[in-house]
Amino acid sequence: MKGYPEYFATKKDYENILRDFPEWRKRVKKELKILKAIKDNKVTRAVAPINPEDPESDWITEEIQNPFPKYKQKGFKTKKKLDDIIAEVEAKEKKVK
Numbered sequence: 001m002k003g004y005p006e007y008f009a010t011k012k013d014y015e016n017i018l019r020d021f022p023e024w025r026k027r028v029k030k031e032l033k034i035l036k037a038i039k040d041n042k043v044t045r046a047v048a049p050i051n052p053e054d055p056e057s058d059w060i061t062e063e064i065q066n067p068f069p070k071y072k073q074k075g076f077k078t079k080k081k082l083d084d085i086i087a088e089v090e091a092k093e094k095k096v097k
Contacts, residue, residue: 004024004027025048042065
């Protein structure tokens with residue numbers, strides 16, 4: 001691998017970088033904090049068209065719990081898991097100092 005990754009696709013990507021490249025811990029910690037801060041716990045779902053005769057009409061919508069927020073897409077089961085990894089990184093940073 002050359003340089004810092006442009007994109008982290010999975011939880012395993014974060015774990016591999018933290019394990020193999022300790023010099024990038026601060027950057028990974030920042031990325032994890034950004035991921036945790038994403039407020040995508042609610043999404044809007046289209047329920048039905050306002051005018052069923054006109055497919056271009058607006059839709060009746062409702063807000064629901066997001067079944068697959070970004071942190072889950074990356075492979076973290078809960079935001080608590082993100083907190084745990086951030087805490088591990090911070091503990092390792094303190095050991096280095």
